[in-house]
Amino acid sequence: MVAARRTPIAPKGGALARLTAAELAAPVVRACVDEVVAEVGDVVLGNCVGPGGNVARVAALAAGLDVSVPGMTVDRQCGSGLAAIITAAEAIRAGDGRLRIAGGVESCSTAPVRIAAGVAYDRAPFAPPGHPDPDMVRAAQDLAVLDGIDRDRQDAYAARSHRRAVLTRSRGGFDAELVPLAGVTTDAGPRERVPTMLDRFPPLFPDIGGTLTAGNSCRDSDGAAAVALAPAGAGLAVVATATVGCDPALPGLGPVPAVERVLATAGVTLADVAAIEIVEAFAGQVLAVLTRLGLGDEDERVCADGGALALGHPYGASGAVSVVRLFSRLVRSGAPAGTLGLATAAIGGGLGVAALFEVVR
Template sequence: MTKQLQEAYIVSATRTPIGKAPRGMFKNTRPDDLLVRAIQSAVAQVPGLDPKLIEDAIIGCSFPEGAQGLNMARNAVLLAGLPNTIGGVTVNRYCASGITAIAMAADRIRVGQADVMIAGGAESMSMVPMMGFHPSVNMDVFKDENVGMAYGMGLTAEKVAQQWKVSREAQDAFSVESHRRAVAGQLAGEFKDETTSVEIIERFPNLATGQIDLKTRSVDRDEGARADSSMETLGKLKAVFAAKGSVTAGNSSQMSDGAGALILVSEKILKEFNLTPLARFASFAVRGVPPEIMGIGPKEAIPAALRAAGITQDQLDWIELNEAFAAQALAVIQDLGLDPSKVNPLGGAIALGHPLGATGAIRAATAIHGIRRRNQKYGMVTMCVGTGMGAAGIFERM
């Protein structure tokens, strides 16, 4: 007897502000503390739900070591003051870790193994460097048939720019627009519903007293968006990954720190606690592409996610396409014929930042609250993934 899948609903979705790494506002704030804050806020936003009903927390992280190691998911649940009956697991699919965590939590509900789940992501690129502290690469990666796996992310962006004929000017213009949209969104209060403020404790030596003075401040605004971004300023930057390349620091995503968390529930819980869902989890897909052009991954994942959701591309109202690099974002838009006005309406990772494993959860909060504010129906979060993958998750406003 085949059991029918049930639906998974999002009843809260929030995130911390995004800080610049490695010297930004969260340079001394642990990623698990950011995650604790996001989880506490997500739970508090569903006051009628008994936390004892939460069964597990699935948290994405690209480099789960150091300050974000030791199964950060379980530790964050306990540090958040939640019941110790709640489990926790940390998952890694690089830049798609956060959206993968949401999909895994939704699947647990859809197959009837859980009724309430936490999903999210956290990453501190200030405290844990890209590639981790002691990277160890299998030497077979450098064989001719595998060498694409050894390419740095920037070099893969150069490959995409060459193959899809994305000019330096187009990349810079895309980046300027990302900053413009992000700044406009901040000024209009567009991020207010999705953002949970974080208190930062700063320590300063007091030479007069010989003591350490503590100062506390609350932050609720992303740190990366620049109102002064222009074609002129970006045009002065040199390519950093290839001698005659077009990919620069200005048309690439920012290194960042941040966290996001969502609460997912079954229809049974919705009815029992009279909860209002923000969205339904509609579908998820991941696909592989050649590692040397990893940035084009979403062009394979997006059609698969659309098929799984039973909708067409033109039904998408809001598309969060992670801007790992302007080159790859433009290539995906060009290849699939995406409507640029629907892609990153509030800017993307070039302006707002990309805290790796947290990005999927953070941008899910952006898309879910965005389609609700604008009375739209379908939002999607999609990104390229290191070693040659693309991922996409679709949400339906209820």
């Protein structure tokens, strides 16, 4: 990866609400292309709840790329952005040396209502009949119960995410990766007062003594992120990747086997990794993953500048946002060659995706 950019992230119905998925993605595609002078072989973007069709192709044309540049849209739900980057890297590794632009985009604000047999529905099934098929909110609550992760612990992690993101934003730590659009120049999500308000949020499942709240869960959001991948150059090299399945009743645990497989493939341990980005969909889910991986709640390597709990969660883009964050944390910050970074996400239906990267100078 030789370039990495993203839009500001805004909540559903917020400052980016009038932009379609392709309109969100086109500026970051263009920004990555402008940083690298090379023939573009393809544009690969993740997207979950968009309008259908080939959003990546529409975005490529909207970005002003030549009509000869194709596009491919990937749907691995909340892992789509990272899956798109992996797919693009695999094409280069297979021998096609042309530049790829890869990432993800989501406009929750303009997502269409889907209808089957005359009935509107919120989402497609994650699993077929006969298998558990919880939505991600209920699955996160079930995981918190399974692991005994109480509300105080979840709220503490959410507060950590907001504090770190507010601090990073205040010192300009996001500026180099952002592509302003529609007059929006900064993320809307990080809020200074949230850590002092978390105990006021009502539980989402009060009938079962639930511990999940709107405060320790992410917000549905709009945004896009992309990276430029080339056969060689200074930036982040893709070392190893993994996409695995897990119990669809507990999809939040998907990052655990995915990370374990990536580390085994690369022949390293988590002790060797300097920076870790996990899509923070729910504090309880993140904590369950960290515990199983042997990481503490306050591990300084994990989402050091805050994550989706503070910034927001544009589903199809979030995996790519994690990679852009790694690029800033490692490449833009001047980390030495050989420094390792890890990105991972849980996926509805019981999947996990992970990728290990190495700084190249």
